[in-house]
Amino acid sequence: MAARSYGQYCGVTTAVELIGERWALLIVRDLLVGPRRYTDLKQGLPRIPTNILSTRLKELQEGGVVRRVPLANCGLVYELTPYGRELEPIVLALGQWGFARMGDPEPDDIVTADSLTMALRTAFRPDAAASLPPADYELRLADIVLRVQVDGTRLRIVQLAPPRLIGGAPPAGEPGLVFAAGPGIRRVISGELTPAEAIDREVLVVEAGDATLLERFAEVFRIDSAGIPA
Missing domain, CATH: 3.30.1050.10 (SCP2 sterol-binding domain)
Incomplete structure (x- = not known):
């Protein structure tokens, strides 16, 4: 579970505690595309410190959002659990919501x-x-x-x-x-x-x-x- 607890009994609170830490949702975003090795995730998020990536993956696994599985010809990879994949419409909706404020890069x-x-x-x-x-x-x-x-x-x-x-x-x-x-x-x-x-x-x-x-x-x-x- 995430290190931070908000001390409130609420579904939104639980969701934020599971995926609200910095970088967590971007890890979920990339895993919605498909399974990824640790090195794939690091390449896709080049600014994330390696210790933070390891910590977030551990937290997401403990929360039942991500799992680590063997994949032929690739070794161990990270993928979303069925519970984690339920985040897809939420992530897409967040992308639509954020689109209006993107501006120029x-x-x-x-x-x-x-x-x-x-x-x-x-x-x-x-x-x-x-x-x-x-x-x-x-x-x-x-x-x-x-x-x-x-x-x-x-x-x-x-x-x-x-x-x-x-x-x-x-x-x-x-x-x-x-x-x-x-x-x-x-x-x-x-x-x-x-x-x-x-x-x-x-x-x-x-x-x-x-x-x-x-x-x-x-x-x-x-x-x-x-x-x-x-």
Whole structure:
């Protein structure tokens, strides 16, 4: 259990004691993408001191949120328990709520493959996707490459780079659209920029495929300026 006790008998208090310590929710965020080795978690959270990462993982295990299990070809990995996975809608809702106050990144702010994956899952609108044909994207942001497949209400995201030993197999075939972006993709997801405006301002760069699919991307991945799904 977390070292801090608030001394109150309340479900919110218990939740905060379990996952409210610094870095705990970001560990949960990354494990919602998939199982991770200790080194994967450290690479995804480069500013976390190693002793704090070890402590948070121990606390999350003691709280029944995380467990350590063997995985073929990877050794021991950390993964969320079924109880821990119940945090997914809460983490996605927090991402939507925080989106409105993100602003522009600071010079030292980073985007990781796991944080970008969860950002797309946060912005995904299955109701909008349900009425559209399937789409297959390759999104590149700095050294991150994600394959993003939308088929009705189903979303699949595979991290192609940086390379990982853990994760889904790369999809077969070529994506319908390959495009590069920077942190300014937030302005497309918020609706502040249309895809055409984003291309004109070089926020997005189409590298291959059908550029018209960007309009579908912007429709399916959207959070309005209030931080609530459009």
